Amino acid sequence: MPPHPSADLDTVLGKAVTILRAFTVDDQVLPLAELVRRTELPKATVHRVAGDLVTNRLLDRTDLGYRLSGGLFELGMRASVERSLMELAMPFLQDLYERTHETVHLGVREGHDVVYVAKIGGHRQAKSPSRPGGRMPVHCTAIGKILLAFSDAEVQQELLSSPLERRTPHTIVAPGLLERQLATALETGVAFEREESAVGLQCVAAPVLGDGERALAAISITGPVGRFKPEAFVTPVRAAAQGLSSLVSRRRSLSR
Amino acid sequence: MPPHPSADLDTVLGKAVTILRAFTVDDQVLPLAELVRRTELPKATVHRVAGDLVTNRLLDRTDLGYRLSGGLFELGMRASVERSLMELAMPFLQDLYERTHETVHLGVREGHDVVYVAKIGGHRQAKSPSRPGGRMPVHCTAIGKILLAFSDAEVQQELLSSPLERRTPHTIVAPGLLERQLATALETGVAFEREESAVGLQCVAAPVLGDGERALAAISITGPVGRFKPEAFVTPVRAAAQGLSSLVSRRRSLSR
DNA sequence: GGCTCGCGTCCCGCTGACCGGTACGGTGAA
DNA sequence: TTCACCGTACCGGTCAGCGGGACGCGAGCC
Numbered sequence A, B: 001m002p003p004h005p006s007a008d009l010d011t012v013l014g015k016a017v018t019i020l021r022a023f024t025v026d027d028q029v030l031p032l033a034e035l036v037r038r039t040e041l042p043k044a045t046v047h048r049v050a051g052d053l054v055t056n057r058l059l060d061r062t063d064l065g066y067r068l069s070g071g072l073f074e075l076g077m078r079a080s081v082e083r084s085l086m087e088l089a090m091p092f093l094q095d096l097y098e099r100t101h102e103t104v105h106l107g108v109r110e111g112h113d114v115v116y117v118a119k120i121g122g123h124r125q126a127k128s129p130s131r132p133g134g135r136m137p138v139h140c141t142a143i144g145k146i147l148l149a150f151s152d153a154e155v156q157q158e159l160l161s162s163p164l165e166r167r168t169p170h171t172i173v174a175p176g177l178l179e180r181q182l183a184t185a186l187e188t189g190v191a192f193e194r195e196e197s198a199v200g201l202q203c204v205a206a207p208v209l210g211d212g213e214r215a216l217a218a219i220s221i222t223g224p225v226g227r228f229k230p231e232a233f234v235t236p237v238r239a240a241a242q243g244l245s246s247l248v249s250r251r252r253s254l255s256r
Numbered sequence C: 001g002g003c004t005c006g007c008g009t010c011c012c013g014c015t016g017a018c019c020g021g022t023a024c025g026g027t028g029a030a
Numbered sequence D: 001t002t003c004a005c006c007g008t009a010c011c012g013g014t015c016a017g018c019g020g021g022a023c024g025c026g027a028g029c030c
Helices: A012-021 A032-039 A043-055 A070-078 A081-098 A142-149 A152-158 A174-186 A230-248 B012-021 B031-039 B043-055 B070-075 B080-100 B142-149 B154-158 B175-188 B228-248
Strands: A059-062 A066-067 A105-109 A113-120 A135-137 A191-194 A203-210 A215-224 B060-063 B067-069 B103-110 B113-118 B135-137 B192-194 B199-208 B216-225
Touching: A012 A032, A012 A043, A012 B012, A012 B043, A012 B175, A032 A043, A032 A066, A043 A066, A059 A113, A059 B067, A059 B113, A059 B175, A066 A215, A066 B080, A070 B070, A070 B080, A070 B113, A070 B154, A081 A105, A081 A215, A081 B043, A081 B067, A081 B070, A081 B080, A081 B113, A081 B142, A105 A135, A113 A142, A113 B070, A113 B080, A113 B216, A142 A152, A142 A191, A142 A203, A142 B135, A174 A191, A191 A230, B012 B031, B012 B043, B012 B192, B012 B216, B031 B043, B031 B067, B043 B067, B060 B199, B080 B103, B080 B113, B080 B216, B103 B142, B113 B142, B113 B154, B135 B142, B142 B154, B142 B175, B142 B199, B175 B199, B192 B228, B199 B228, B216 B228
Parallel strands: none
Antiparallel strands: A059 A066, A105 A113, A105 A215, A113 A135, A191 A203, A203 A215, B060 B067, B103 B113, B103 B216, B113 B135, B192 B199, B199 B216
């Protein structure tokens, strides 16, 4: 199963991004053989293209294999939407963290997934599976649910009619239940998650609205089941999200 | 003047990254014509390759032109060194900000430039020219100087023997003076900047050391000339940098 | 030692992906 | 209207890309 079916393998470019996307957030360095396995490209081809990627400074070579280079990091940070969002959001995330000292996330929706744009946490933060630049399914996260609630009806329906992967015993896999949660989320302006993506974690999320009722992004607070009562954080999350909203909606060009 | 001479323009890949790198941190969206101007590639070629980049989800099309896509952001965030560094550093930067409420930076050296990996600031932060993912010359920033001080002697010499660009009236352009500052920085473990990169700004920076005397990264605090006395922040910056150092030096594979 | 297996590298002839000069339609300013 | 500039589309020549296959090497095993 190729990781990203959309890439065109008949072009160098397609092969190149296939190789780049073979790296996951958890991989530090991948040897040639592993790249061959994941991409399912001929060994000679991977060898050559990876070499080209190195000369173009998108990959680094180490004696253990290849890894995504700093140049790629730079490039990625220039992606206008995510970067602007992050820059504008930082002070708000900041405040939120300072007030609560719980893990704070900023995320956007990309297809059926949430992509985390920023994450702030302390030294002994609840160990959540999320990472900046990483993905999680929309249906099992607070951020995902609030983003979905404030999306066009058609994308909401599209997602509800596709199978909902089970992550924990608490993951909501019944479309009907999820749909009802989305409805209340749309009314109340917040969404919750209770151990649906990872056991022991709970979240609250609020939407960052552009013009109209569509969410451009969302902010969430995460904490461990014991001390952390999500309801107690509704107000500060909402405040942060609204503050950011009013800043963002002034700027055009964040449309996505 | 091509922005990155190292790219091989005789290959599709080279053209592709040339197009991608034509975007600066300040560009939101570039029309085809502007890309043609910057890359100095034939219009038909840019049109085609940019189209390929769009189908490969590295670029987005808008009615105003092209822009770097969210997919590229994701990819960039997977660059192992920068991402690990950022994740490990976040709590320390966090603490530092909370204690001082001044703008905090994390940066690494790449050639003659500092690349900012993370930046934390409040709502009304001193408006510095730095941006996450952006670059600044090493010789005129506190981060750059401390990184240079804790580098191999040869790269230090290499830089000292190349022309030092003037950014402000206070920028140090005399190699001798810079060299002396580097020496004291190496002794004291901190470096200062006083309006050398931008008028009205001052910084202190401390190194994040790996094994040995080489710096993997550096942390700095920035503030406006008036209220901000860099000397007052030597201790907290140093503490943050050392805390991160001891965490980082345990992990191999951050070598660069 | 000899054998094998998996790795990274290199070779080399075929071919279709890439190239870019050129032309076209639209849009806004002069 | 004319002109300038934009984005788009066409199309035949050719060379960059392709990948099967061979090679050298080191680690593990017999």
